[in-house]
Every structure is written in structure tokens, then in C-alpha cells.
Amino acid sequence: MRSSVRTLRVLLPFLAGTTLYAQDTGTLRGRVTDAATREPVADARVAVEGSSVATTTRANGEYLFPAVPAGHHAVTARRVGYAMARQEVEVAAGDTATLDLALRAAAVALDVVVVTGAAAPTETRVLGNSIATVDGATVTQSQAVTVDAALQGKLAGAQIIQNSGNAGGGGVSVRLRGTSSLISGSEPLYIVDGVIVDNNSDQLVDLGARSNVQNRLADLNPNDVERIEVIRGAAAAALYGSRANNGVVQIFTKRGRAGAPRFSWQTRYSTEHLARHLGMNLYPFDTLGGTAVTRYDYQDYIFQPGHLVDNTLSVEGGDERTGYYLSGAWSDETSILPSNSSSRKGARLNLSQQLYPTLRVTLGANFVNTHNEFEPNGEQTTGVITGILFTPTTYSYFPVNGVYPRSPAGATFANPLDVLANWRAPQDVNRFTGSARARFTPTSRLALEYTVGYDGYQLEVGQFIPRNSLVSELTGRSTDVVRDSRIINNDGVATFDMRASDRVGLRTSLGFNHTWQRQSTVTASARDLLPGVEVVGAGGIPAADQRLVEFVTLGFYAQEAVTWRDRLYVTGALRWDASSTFGPDSRWQLYPKLSGSYVVSDEAWFAGSPAGRVLSSLRLRAALGYAGNQPSAANAYSRFDNYVKAVNSDRTGVVNSTTLGNPDLKPERQREWEIGADMGFRADRASVEFTYYNKLVTDLLLFRPLTTSTGYVQRFENIGTMSNKGLELAIRSINLDGERIRWRTSVTYSRNRNRIATLSVAPFTFGYINRVQEGQPVGVFFGETYRRDTTGAIAYDSLGRPIRSRTSAVIGDPNPDWLGSILNEVDVGRHLTFRVLIDGSFGGDVLNLTRRIQDVFGTGADAALEAARILPKGYLAARLPIFEEYVENGSFTKLREVSLTYRLAEPLARRVGAKAIDLTVAGRNLHTWTDYRGYDPEMNLFGQRTVERGNDFATVPIPRAWTFSARVTF
């Protein structure tokens, strides 16, 4: 530490010489309003051009600069959804100048300032890559439980799937521009206020084998979000080096706007309902002409209406030097399965202080406790929904004399009613995320920024199986797993702006990132439990285990951005990156990027050109970049030849791991180029953003099978290449912009084609029948087909049952051909807002394992047809091995969001002591249009897994939700 102080002492005199001082300054103040409605615009960013002086407007639209150097200045005001306003003003020393600015709604977003992937705050017009921004209001309006689910339908190039309908978000997986890895994870890198945050979805106990019921982004309160920036591939994310293959999602939380303390209470109540019933075998006889039987549809017993209560109370305020935002939140959700719940309690404090004119310090602290109660589902034999599918509908699961009958399906199967009533799987997360950032601007040209981030949580997961509930666990079992996860990141960046001539500007950035990550998982379990107690200590036969994983990533980068005549921008950068996961020889990797952006419409000749007659603005952009991907925690030590435990005679022994170490392990490496254009029409009242991208991932990591007679089975190696090519289209239009009515429409279209270009190992099957095969998209369904006659029709035997082909082929593809969404927002007068979001996924297949298992146990609607002999006897058994039967068209269109907001008239609000009151009625996932026969085509048994996509197997269905919410501002 002493050396840092010494260094600072050396640097200070040099820096102080160029610092701005308070003398010769004046005050600048004013108000920013909406040009059409004349309403004040809060949260607009007002800046003095050519300096680092900037602020955001208060709730009443006012801004204040207490110390602006005297002289002539150009002042800009920007806000997402508006065109930038720019006006000039004369500020006299010791005097106060007033400048009001009016913002005009615009669909073109060239002037939005973004940070992600750009080293320093940068206008989007400068970037050669596309970047998507979503503001906080859009997140809260979605009424989604988690931030990632709130992004559904908002972004082109993003496939966002809620994997299940469990409480607490249900687990969400996000694919930006397709899949970029096989087993090393395809989820983007999440950064919250500069802190790399963990988005792990490990469930740690067996709640459905390979599903994820919640990913840790669920710990973030959507009400705290101010805006989100999303970059989708290597071309934009090269500066993040070996962690950025899957894109980067950066979330900014509210910082507190200047003004008197402003309290806000956001509250909502939702009810959740099963959206669709599964067809069950309710044929009243055991078979045609047979004896009458009682059949049960247990869906009527295991599903109930769910409830969600969510409250956030926040206060924000400050002045031009200080900003604070403090929030406390509490939410409680019970899902449509009665013993499935999630509650979240948290508090956030964001504080920023201008310590000196040259030094601003920003602190952020977020503590959250998430408590969940889950139960097993999915392919898990003890699953609740699984239980009703794995047992003939004639079987009574109801308790007799208080004792639940055991499942007739086998020793490892459970009675679902017993599970709901008596089993427990609690999860408890205590998480602290904090950041400290110092921004030092010794001159208007030089900015030094340093960020330290910490994200740590303890996740405790339990599972309790009572005695005598499960034949395979007759004496009961209690498990407790504690995961301790910590990530510390240190990021520094220096940015120097230089005007080489009046035409050429240069911005040089130098930076480094250091990330340290540790994950410790301690498992304790016991069998032979004492009655009445659920903890591990109640057991007689204990077992324990621990696994510890540590990662270090270190990277340096240099970036040069050249501006020519403020309309042509070229940016080049190099990132030099190392990760502890890789051996010394292949550890350091270089990730370059180069991009260009040309705002053609700023050329004087443009307006008179043929294009200029149609377009109000035009920007052309192109970008090329490289990024990498590291192995997941499970394969963190794959470079080592390790020996593993093997016990004999109660003595700990050791044998070679059957996975041979690979000292030459390298990161997966992505090359991406993209070209695109941003076009404005009708005076920028409509915009079209078009992007074509081409990604090639080389050095894909997968296990290469080894000759088993060597005593090894496999080695983790770089074994193939995969490409993603696609189109993204985002259309925004302000259809009407009057004082009385404003109507906006946003449309997204995304298309992606994934292909495993080369694979140096034999085709490999993941999960059930998802396959990795050269020349095919990742995860195609590969399984047995129907035998077909010469006309291509399915062949049947003499009894009318289908015939197996006994050959396997590619029978489906879970990757959708395209995704689309349409969002309409209408503001009527000052009081009413109506919005509707419809989104859909088209051309992707879903493997309906739920229906297949209904065929196995005769519990589905088709089994009723067979019992009634409408289908011949043995029909279902005959088609069981034919997986082609169970691959269904998973295309769907969803009525994702509908909401109506009423803003109370101000006098009315004042009467109850509030400044403003917004009341909203909203619906989420209200309707799904699909040919899919299961609960919902938009789920996945395998959660966030990469290859195993599109599997539906007794997963908790995503509910239809109605919400009433209120936002009260004091």
C-alpha cells in the first residue's frame, strides 16, 4: 500500500497543474421538456460539449451546473427514445445562465451513450458494432419475476427461454446470436455496475437431474434496474477477452437523480394460473368392453392458483455533487405447485460523490436474501409432475389412514402427493454485491477509472426425504449443501482524448482486468433419520464431500478510436488475456478487434442524394473481433493429470482420473464479423437497424475418447469448429406523436443458422437424443424413424400399428429458424398508457418426452384412445422406440405482455399525499398459439445446458399471470 501512496504523491503535482479550478466559472441551469407534450423529462443526460461536465435532470426536468467555465458552450441533452437536443449558451463568470432544451421523440438512437465493450462512455454512432439498450421502465413494465425474463421479446438476436414455471423465475437461459459452445456454457457474461456477477444455475441437490430451477441473476431486483446494455458477440465484446464468446449483458442500477429526497413505492400483486391442461387417460373402462374403473387427473390436485406479492420502497436524491439511491425490497411468490415458493428480501445503496472537481467516487452495495422451497420435477423419478405421468391414472395416490401409498412404478419412484405434503427442498441465498469506482479526470482530456467489484454469496440447499416414503430411501435421507461463491474483479482504464486537427480526433484507452473467482461446495448427507427432525444430524449414516474451484483471469488491452470529421469512426483494439485454466504455453491469447462506423447522413451532399430523399439518417457500420470462452467450473482443472479417490477396506486410496490431463488446453475462440446499417425515416420518427453477423468458433472444447485399454477414458481437448450466421432487424416507429396521443411500435426479427462445421471426434449424443454431429446444427435430435413405404407414408403392420425402421437419423432441430416480436405502446393523454408485446419462435422442434412417458405408462390422452380401441391394441408400445413420433413442431406465438397504466391526475395524487400514482393492470404469458401438444413449447428440461435444447419432460409449466401494480411517488 505504501508504494501506491508514494506513486500518487509523485503523480499529483503533475496532474494538478491541468486541473479545472473554481475561479472564472458561472452557473448554468435549465429545464428539459418533451417537445410534443411539454411534460418535463427526467433522467435526461445534460452535458457541456468538449468537457467532462455532465449531469442528469431531476424529476421536474431541471438541471444545474454550479461551476461551468465562463465562455461560449454547446450543451446537449439526451434521453433514450428522444433525438439529442443541442443548443449553445454564453456563460459569464460569476453569473447564472439559463438554457431550456426540448427533446423530440425519435426512433433513431445514434446519440445514446453506452459503455459496454467500448472502454469508456461512447455514443453509439462511434461504434462499429450493434449494441442494444433496454431501459429500466421496460424491465418493470414486463412484470417479469427476473431481469433476464423481462428481456424476452425486447432484443433482436437474443433467444431468451424461461426453462420452467417454478417460483423465483423458473430458470432462464439466454442465447445471444446462437450457441457458441458445446459444454463450456453459452450464457452471456453478466456485469452489474461494473461487477462481474455469478449467474450459476447449479441446483446442488437432485431436483430433476439436469434442470435448473433458478439461475442466480434472479437475486437482482428488477425495480433497481436503470438500464441494460447488451452486446451479442466477439465483434463487440473483444475487450472482455476469454469470457466474452457468448456476449455481455451489462446492467446498470439506479444511481439517484439530483433533487430533494424522492420516495417511491412500487407494489404489485399477481395471480398465476396453469395455462394449459395436459391430456390424460380418463377412459372410464380399463379397456373397451372391460370393467369400469375410476381414473384420476391429478393435475386437478397438484396445481393451484399461484400468488406473487412484490414491494420495493426506494428513496433517491442528491445534488450536483452527491447522488444517492436507497431501496429495500421484499417479494414472495407461491407458484402453481403449492409447495413451490420463492421469496426475496434485499436492500441496495448506491452512492456517488464528487470529492473534488476532478474526482468522483461511486459506491454500490446490494444485499439480498433469497429463500426458495422447491420440489423435484422433470425426469427425476421423485418428481411431482413425473409422478402423475409414471403411474396409471387408475392408481389412487390419496392417503389411507394418513399414510400415503407408495408409487407402484418402482423403488425409486415417489407418490407426488406425499412429495408435495412431506418432502422439503429449501434453498437459501445470502448474497452481497458491492462495487467501488473512482473516476479521476485531471484534465478534460484524460480520465482514469478504477473499479473494484465483489460478488459473493452463500447458497445453502437442503433436501429432506422422510422415512418410509421411498423404497430406495426407506430410512429417509437428509442432504445439506453449502456453496460459497466469490468473484472479485479489479478493472482499470485510462482514456485520453486528443484533437489531432479540426478534422481528426483520437481517443486512446489502456486498461486491464483482473478477475478472481472461487467456488467451494460442501455437501453433507445422512440416511437413517430420526423422526421429527430434518437436519443431517438426524441421520445415522453420514457422508460428506467438498469441491473447491478457483479461477484467475488477467487481461490487458489497448484501444485507439479515430474520429474523422465527426462522421467517420474507426476503432481498433488488442486484448491480451490469460486464464489460470490453461497451461502456460497456451495461456496468453491475443484478441484483436477493428470496427468502423460512417454516419453518411452527416455529409452535406446526403440530403440531396437519392438516399437522402428517403432516409432522414443513415449510418453504415462494420466490425470484426475475436473473443474467447473458458471451460466451466466442472472442467476447471482439465489441464492436469490428476489422481482421484478410491476407497478400499475403509482406507482412502487413489487411482488415476480416467480423464487424462491436457496441458495444451486453449480457450474456445470466436471470430465474428458483422455489418449493418442504421436508417432513419420520416425525420427519424422511424428507424431500421439491420445487422448481418458471421461467427466462427474454433477450438471448441469437448472430451475426446481415448483408447480405453490405456486406463483412461477421455481427454478434454479443442476438437472442432462451429458457425453461427444470422440477421437481426430492429424496427422502431413513432406512429403518432401528438400532444394527446403517442403511439410507438417496435418490431424485432432475428434469424440464426448454427452449424458444427468440423468435429474431429465421432458424433456424440447429449441428454436424450440431442446430438453433436459435423455438418449439423448443434443439438439436433437424432433418433429412430418410422418405417415408411415407397410413397413416404408411415408403414403399419396388419393390426394397424406403426413399424420401427430400426435406423436412426436426424429427426429434428431444436434451434428456431427465426424469432420475432411486436411491441405496441400507446400513450393517451397524460394519464393512460397501453402496451402489448407479442413474440414468437418459429421453426424449432421440441422433443415431447412428457408425451412419450405418458405412452410408456398409458397415462396420456392417446392411451384413452387405445383403451377405447380407436387406436389398435399395442399401438403406443409399437411407437415407443420411434423417437420421430415425439419430435414436435415447437413454433409458438405468445401474448407475452399486456398492460394498461393509469396515471392519476396530480391533484388527486396530492390528496393522498403523493406526488404521482400510477396504477397498472397487466398480464404476462396470457396466451400461446402453438401446435405443440405439451404444456408449453418454451421450456427446457436441461435448463441452461448448451447442447441439450428443446426437451420437455414433466417440467413445471410456465403460468399465465395477471398483475395489479401501483407505483406511488412521494
Next chain:
Amino acid sequence: MSLRCFGWLRAATVVLIACKLDLANPNDPAAGDILTSREGIIRLAVGLQARYGAGMDDFVYPGGLITDEFGATTGALQSYKDAEAGTLLNTYDAVETPWRTHYQTIKTANDLLANAPSLRPALGDSTLSGIVTISYLFKAMSLGELLQLYQELPINTYADSTPGFVNRTTALTHVLALLDSALAQYRAIRPGSEFNTTIRAGIPAGGLNISNTIFAMQARYQRLAGDDAAAARAADSVSRSVLSFMPFSDQARDPIYDLSYSAVYVKPRDAWRLAVDSVNSADGRKAFHVAVAAITGNRSALDQFAQFAATTSPIPFYYPGEMLLIKAEALTNLGDVPGARAALDSVITKCGGALNEPKACLTAPDDTLLDTPAELQAGLIAKRCWLLYPRSEREPNPNTPPDPSDALTACF
């Protein structure tokens, strides 16, 4: 450690030196930790026996299913049902696991043979001798089991990613040489108390009896190699009053229990050893092996394994009675019919005694029992002669021979 990287100026200037990128695996020891240290070698010797023990079901059930000794349950995976029908794919467990697990045992034995001798001073002669002895012995036993299931096999697999295959005769010679080496080492320096109390499989007592197991394996594989005199000699060297077995516990569970009771895939057939059942129901050997349970199986009614009904049930390396049968067969081949008959009679009349072994307990010798070697639990291949070569070997190893024909030609 990485916390050293705090302090931003320090981080900016000395981050390269301060932030360690070489992180060792904190969960599992590295090869160097094991192969070059006294404690590592001792743990590896324990692991050798753990590995062999964990795979003891793998040379029992494939043959058992194929010969109708055992049957697949209704809930068994399709591959087990197919194995019962004699139809196999080269990816099935029945084909893959015997190969994989026994070559893993061989790998560990090779690790020990290659590295333990250089630690002689640290280990001490008597501990080292025990380790080397069991390394030869377990390697021999694994190869011996493999050559009963696969037609050809590699014998030199250490540090060779594409080993060549040898025929059965060569493999047998190799197995016998390994057993000779084990015996020579055992006789040269007797394993000491450290070896016997902390390394040799056995809780709390008993377990692996080294010398008797070496003799038993010599008898078994000399007989298979056709050296009947040597087989009879070795069989006679095996003590009839000692049981040599692999012990199991809750931490290292009996794999046959796991396969049969836990996973519920394979169980003995109700008609197991039909001859015993139909000819003489008084023969105590069936009750020793099979607990009648009348379970509906995939193809036939099934019973339970009587000897492997708990996670802690030990699995014997051989039964003393097997030695008598080997002796009888060897003496018959050598022309000593009265000697052979005497050996067989002693199998049939065996009754009482403390040893937990099959006892026919029949009063009068009965010629019809001559073809019922109940002491040999499994290994007779009826529906096919040989297993396929596993795909996991075939794909990366170009030396893998063509698969044996499915025809039921002479198996030996």
C-alpha cells in the same frame, strides 16, 4: 493470494507478478504427488485393490446374462435385456465396462510397478514387496478375466495410446508369467506388518490372502493353458481352510449388490443350475448362492443373490472347492481317473465347517453331478463365444482386430 492484487496502482504496475495464474487443483492430487512419494504409492496400492473390487461385477454379469445363469429384470436398461438375448452392441455396458474397468486396474498396477521400486528406501523392503506382489497379482487377475471374455487383447498398455493385440495363448503365457513374478516376489521378501495392516484389502480381518490367491490363479490359468500337471500342483497348494475375498463397506460398496439390489438390473435366474435343482434338491450349493424370490424377470423368473444381499457383502476371489474341480479336470486329462474321482467326491460330500463357501453336503457321490461346477459362479458363454470389442477401444485404436463372429464355434 489474489487479494494481493488490491490497491490499484500496485495492481496496474505489478499485476503480472502479483497475480498467480498457476493454480493447482485443490481437489485431486497431481500425478507427481502420487507417483513420487511414499504416501502416494501406498494410497495407490490401496486404490489398486479398490479399482479391482469396484469392477468385480463386470466380469460376472456379462457372461452370466449370456449363459442364462442370470437374467435381466423388467426394469433393466435395454442393453441388459439385449445381452440376455445374446445380442450386443459395442457400446453396451456389458461390452464396455469389463474392458474399461479391468484395464484401469491394469493401469494402476503398471503405475505401481513402474514407480514404487524407486522409492525402496522410503517404503522399506517389506512394504515395497507387498505392493509389488499385489501389483503383479491384480494385473494378472484382470488380464485373466479379460481373456475369458474377449478373443484377443492388448497386454502392453502402459503409456501406449494404440497398443497392439495378442492372441489368447500369448495372453495366457503373460498372465502366468505375472503370477510367477508375484509368487517370486512374495517368496523373496514377505510383505511386512505395515503392508498387512494398512494396505492389504481386509476389514477387520481376513480379506485378500496373497499366497493362496496366487496359487488359485495359477491353478485356474495353468488349466486354461493346458498345463494340467502344473494346474493340479497349484490347486493342491491352495489351502482348503482359508477364504480369500475382497471386502466391501458403505464407502466402497459391493458392486454386485449395487447392480442387483440397488440398480435392480440383474438377478440370478430361478432356473439357475437347473441340473442341481432337478436332480438333487438336497444339494446345498444352490441355497448358498440363490435366495428364492420368484421375481418376474425380462425373460424368466428371477431370484436374489444370497451372497451379495448387502452393501458390505464380500466377494471371494475363488472358492476352495474350485481348486478341487480344477484338480479333478487336470487329473482326468493326465489319466488319473481315481484321483479325479476322489477330488470330485470331496466336493460333493463337503458339509459343515466354518468357511462361508458352497457346500453340496450330499451323502452319496452321484455321477450326474459331474457337470455342475457350482463353484464357478459365472463365465460359461452359451449364446455367443466372445464379447465384441468395445467401441471405446475400436475407434481410437486402429490395432483393434475385427469383431469375433457371432457363430457358436468352439469357444476355447
